[in-house]
Amino acid sequence: xxxxxxxxxxxxxxxxxxxxxxxxxxxxxxxxxxxxxxxxxxxxxxxxxxxxxxxxxxxxxxxxxxxxxxxxxxxxxxxxxxxxxxxxxxxxxxxxxxxxxxxxxxxxxxxxxxxxxxxxxxxxxxxxxxxxxxxxxxxxxxxxxxxxxxxxxxxxxxxxxxxxxxxxxxxxxxxxxxxxxxxxxxxxxxxxxxxxxxxxxxxxxxxxxxxxxxxxxxxxxxxxxxxxxxxxxxxxxxxxxxxxxxxxxxxxxxxxxxxxxxxxxxxxxxxxxxxxxxxxxxxxxxxxxxxxxxxxxxxxxxxxxxxxxxxxxxxxxxxxxxxxxxxxxxxxxxxxxxxxxxxxxxxxxxxxxxxxxxxxxxxxxxxxxxxxxxxxxxxxxxxxxxxxxxxxxxxxxxxxxxxxxxxxxxxxxxxxxxx
Amino acid sequence: xxxxxxxxxxxxxxxxxxxxxxxxxxxxxxxxxxxxxxxxxxxxxxxxxxxxxxxxxxxxxxxxxxxxxxxxxxxxxxxxxxxxxxxxxxxxxxxxxxxxxxxxxxxxxxxxxxxxxxxxxxxxxxxxxxxxxxxxxxxxxxxxxxxxxxxxxxxxxxxxxxxxxxxxxxxxxxxxxxxxxxxxxxxxxxxxxxxxxxxxxxxxxxxxxxxxxxxxxxxxxxxxxxxxxxxxxxxxxxxxxxxxxxxxxxxxxxxxxxxxxxxxxxxxxxxxxxxx
Numbered sequence: 001x002x003x004x005x006x007x008x009x010x011x012x013x014x015x016x017x018x019x020x021x022x023x024x025x026x027x028x029x030x031x032x033x034x035x036x037x038x039x040x041x042x043x044x045x046x047x048x049x050x051x052x053x054x055x056x057x058x059x060x061x062x063x064x065x066x067x068x069x070x071x072x073x074x075x076x077x078x079x080x081x082x083x084x085x086x087x088x089x090x091x092x093x094x095x096x097x098x099x100x101x102x103x104x105x106x107x108x109x110x111x112x113x114x115x116x117x118x119x120x121x122x123x124x125x126x127x128x129x130x131x132x133x134x135x136x137x138x139x140x141x142x143x144x145x146x147x148x149x150x151x152x153x154x155x156x157x158x159x160x161x162x163x164x165x166x167x168x169x170x171x172x173x174x175x176x177x178x179x180x181x182x183x184x185x186x187x188x189x190x191x192x193x194x195x196x197x198x199x200x201x202x203x204x205x206x207x208x209x210x211x212x213x214x215x216x217x218x219x220x221x222x223x224x225x226x227x228x229x230x231x232x233x234x235x236x237x238x239x240x241x242x243x244x245x246x247x248x249x250x251x252x253x254x255x256x257x258x259x260x261x262x263x264x265x266x267x268x269x270x271x272x273x274x275x276x277x278x279x280x281x282x283x284x285x286x287x288x289x290x291x292x293x294x295x296x297x298x299x300x301x302x303x304x305x306x307x308x309x310x311x312x313x314x315x316x317x318x319x320x321x322x323x324x325x326x327x328x329x330x331x332x333x334x335x336x337x338x339x340x341x342x343x344x345x346x347x348x349x350x351x352x353x354x355x356x357x358x359x360x361x362x363x364x365x366x367x368x369x370x371x372x373x374x375x376x377x378x379x380x381x382x383x384x385x386x387x388x389x390x391x392x393x394x395x396x397x398x399x400x401x402x403x404x405x406x407x408x409x410x411x412x413x414x415x416x417x418x419x
Numbered sequence: 420x421x422x423x424x425x426x427x428x429x430x431x432x433x434x435x436x437x438x439x440x441x442x443x444x445x446x447x448x449x450x451x452x453x454x455x456x457x458x459x460x461x462x463x464x465x466x467x468x469x470x471x472x473x474x475x476x477x478x479x480x481x482x483x484x485x486x487x488x489x490x491x492x493x494x495x496x497x498x499x500x501x502x503x504x505x506x507x508x509x510x511x512x513x514x515x516x517x518x519x520x521x522x523x524x525x526x527x528x529x530x531x532x533x534x535x536x537x538x539x540x541x542x543x544x545x546x547x548x549x550x551x552x553x554x555x556x557x558x559x560x561x562x563x564x565x566x567x568x569x570x571x572x573x574x575x576x577x578x579x580x581x582x583x584x585x586x587x588x589x590x591x592x593x594x595x596x597x598x599x600x601x602x603x604x605x606x607x608x609x610x611x612x613x614x615x616x617x618x619x620x621x622x623x624x625x626x627x628x629x630x631x632x633x634x635x636x637x638x639x640x641x642x643x644x645x646x647x648x649x650x651x652x653x654x655x656x657x658x659x660x661x662x663x664x665x666x667x668x669x670x671x672x673x674x675x676x677x678x679x680x681x682x683x684x685x686x687x688x689x690x691x692x693x694x695x
Contacts, residue, residue: 092609094605094608118611118613119611120611121611122610123611126609126610127606129605129609133600133602133603133605133606135606135621135624136625137625146610149620150610150611150612150613150620194610198610204609
C-alpha cells in the first residue's frame with residue numbers, strides 16, 4: 001500500500017475547505033549570546049554561514065513560515081543540521097523561539113505563559129521521540145498513562161484510556177512488561193500510545209521511526225497511516241529520510257540550513273523541484289517506489305456484459321483494437337474479450353458472458369510500480385487497475401511504466417487516483 | 420624572607436571571634452540540636468539494648484537474609500555473636516546508635532541539598548566547595564568547635580560524623596539526578612510535567628540506585644569516624660580502640676578494630692542489598 005502521492009493529491013484538492021491547525025510565521029531560532037541582534041541580520045538576507053562568521057552565533061531555524069491543515073500529515077524533512085529537530089521543538093517551545101509566531105487557531109503559542117504552555121503540552125500537542133524516551137522504571141501501561149497521570153486524571157479512567165491507546169497500536173497484551181523487554185519497534189508503539197492516550201489534536205513526531213531497522217520502519221509507517229485513518233490527528237513528522245517523507249507526507253517541507261526551501265506535495269517536489277538543492281535531493285529517488293499504478297494508468301476501452309458480441313466486435317473495429325474489457329452495470333470488471341472470442345460468440349450465438357476470459361490479472365491504483373513488474377511480465381494483456389469494489393479504473397501498459405520511470409511526464413495520467 | 424608586602428592576615432583571630440559570636444548568639448539553637456540528638460541517640464541505645472543480645476543478633480541476621488543473601492545472614496550471625504562473646508555488646512549498641520543517627524541526619528539534610536544542587540547550577544557551585552571542605556578538612560579541626568558548642572559526649576561525635584559522612588549522599592544525589600538521560604527530561608517536559616512532577620516521577624526514581632550508593636558511602640564513612648568521635652567522649656567501640664592506642668594494648672586494639680570491621684561489612688552488605 002502506498003499513500004504518498006494519492007494522499008498528497010487528495011489533500012491538495014481539498015485544501016480550500018480545510019481548517020488551518022497550526023500557523024507558523026517567520027519562526028526563528030538563533031543560538032548564541034545575543035540572539036535578538038542576529039534576527040535583524042537574517043531579515044537583511046544574510047545566510048547562516050555569514051552570521052556565524054560575523055557574530056559567532058548559530059542559526060537553528062531561519063524565518064520558517066508554514067501552515068498545517070487539520071488532519072494532515074505534514075513532513076518536515078532535511079539532512080542532519082538542517083534545523084528540522086529544532087523547528088519541531090519550537091512548536092511546543094521545548095526550545096524557546098528567538099522571534100516569530102506560532103498560532104494554534106486563535107491561540108498564540110509564542111505569547112503563552114508557563115501554565116498555559118503546560119496546559120497546551122498536556123492537552124493539545126503530544127510528542128513522539130526518536131529514541132522512544134520511555135521511562136525504564138515504569139511498565140508499558142504506566143508509561144502510556146504518564147501524560148494523564150501528571151494531569152491528575154483519576155486512576156481508573158487513565159488506565160482505561162492508556163489501555164485503549166495501547167490496544168490501538170497493537171500492544172494490548174504487554175501491559176505489565178517493562179520497556180527494556182520490548183523490541184525497538186514495540187517500544188516506539190508505546191511511545192505512540194503514550195502520545196495518543198492524551199487525545200491531543202496534534203502529534204509531533206521527531207524522527208520517530210529513524211532508530212528502527214528498515215523493515216520495521218516500513219511497517220510502522222504503514223501502521224501510522226492506517227491509524228491516522230481512524231484517529232485523524234494533525235501530524236508534524238520530522239525525518240531525514242526522503243523515502244519516508246514521500247510515503248507518509250500529505251505535504252512535505254524541505255529544509256536546508258534552517259530555511260524551508262520548498263513546501264509541496266510529494267509529487268510537486270519530485271516533478272518540480274524549487275531549486276538545485278531540492279533537485280539534487282530528489283534525483284536519486286527510485287520512482288518505481290513512489291509512483292503508483294494510478295499515476296501511469298490509461299483509460300480502458302470497455303463494453304457492458306449485457307451487450308451482444310456483435311456490438312463488442314464492431315466497437316473493437318471502430319477503435320482499432322483487438323481486446324476490450326467487459327464490465328457489469330456497476331462498472332465492476334468481469335474480464336476481457338478478444339476479437340476472436342467475439343466473432344466465435346457471434347458464430348455460435350453465444351453471449352459475451354459465455355466466452356469472455358475471466359480472472360485476469362488486476363492491481364489496485366495504490367500499487368507501486370515496483371510491484372507491477374512481476375504481474376506485467378507474465379500477463380498477456382495490459383494489467384487492469386481496479387478499486388476496492390472491483391470497479392475498473394484503467395489499465396497499465398508497459399510503455400507507460402517505462403516512460404514514467406524515465407521521468408517522462410507525458411506518461412503520467414496526472415490525476416493520480418480519481419477520488 | 421621576612422619581608423612581607425602585607426601584614427600577616429589575622430585569620431586565626433577571625434575564626435576565634437566568629438566561633439565566639441556563634442556561641443553567644445546561637446547558644447539556644449545549639450542547645451536544641453544537642454537535646455534532640457541526645458534524646459534520639461539515647462532512645463536508639465535503649466531500644467537496641469532492650470532484649471537479650473541474641474534477639475538483636477537474630478533480627479539483624481534476618482534483615483541481612485531479607486535484603487542480601489543467606490551467606491551475609493550467616494556472617495552477620497557469627498560476627499555479632501563474636502562481638503558479644505568478646506564482651507563488647509554495650510559498645511556495639513552505642514556505635515550502632517551513633518551511625519544510625521548520623522546516617523539519618525545525612526539523609527534528611529543531604530538528599531534535599533543534593534536535589535536542590537541538581538536543579539540549579541548556582542547552588543551547585545556554592546555547595547561543591549563546602550562539601551570539599553567538609554571532606555578534606557581534618558576532622559580534629561572541627562572537633563574543637565564541636566566541643567565548644569555541644570560539650571563532650573555523644574553529640575559532638577554525631578556532629579563530627581555527619582560533617583564527614585554527609586558529602587557522598589549530597590554528591591551522589593546530585594550526580595544521580597543529573598545523569599538521568601536528557602531525552603527523558605525532554606519527554607517529561609513535552610507532556611507538560613511541572614518541576615515537582617518531573618522530579619518525583621522521573622528524576623528521583625531513576626536516580627535512586629545512585630542515591631543509594633551515596634547513602635552506602637555515608638554509612639562507611641561514618642564508621643570510619645567512630646574512633647575520632649570517641650576522642651570527644653562519644654561512647655562505643657571507638658573508645659576501646661582509642662584506649663588500646665593510648666595504652667599500647669595490641670590485643671585489645673585488634674579486638675575493637677575487628678568488631679568495627681564486622682559491623683562495617685554487615686552494614687555495607689545490607690545497604691547494598693536494599694539498593695536492589
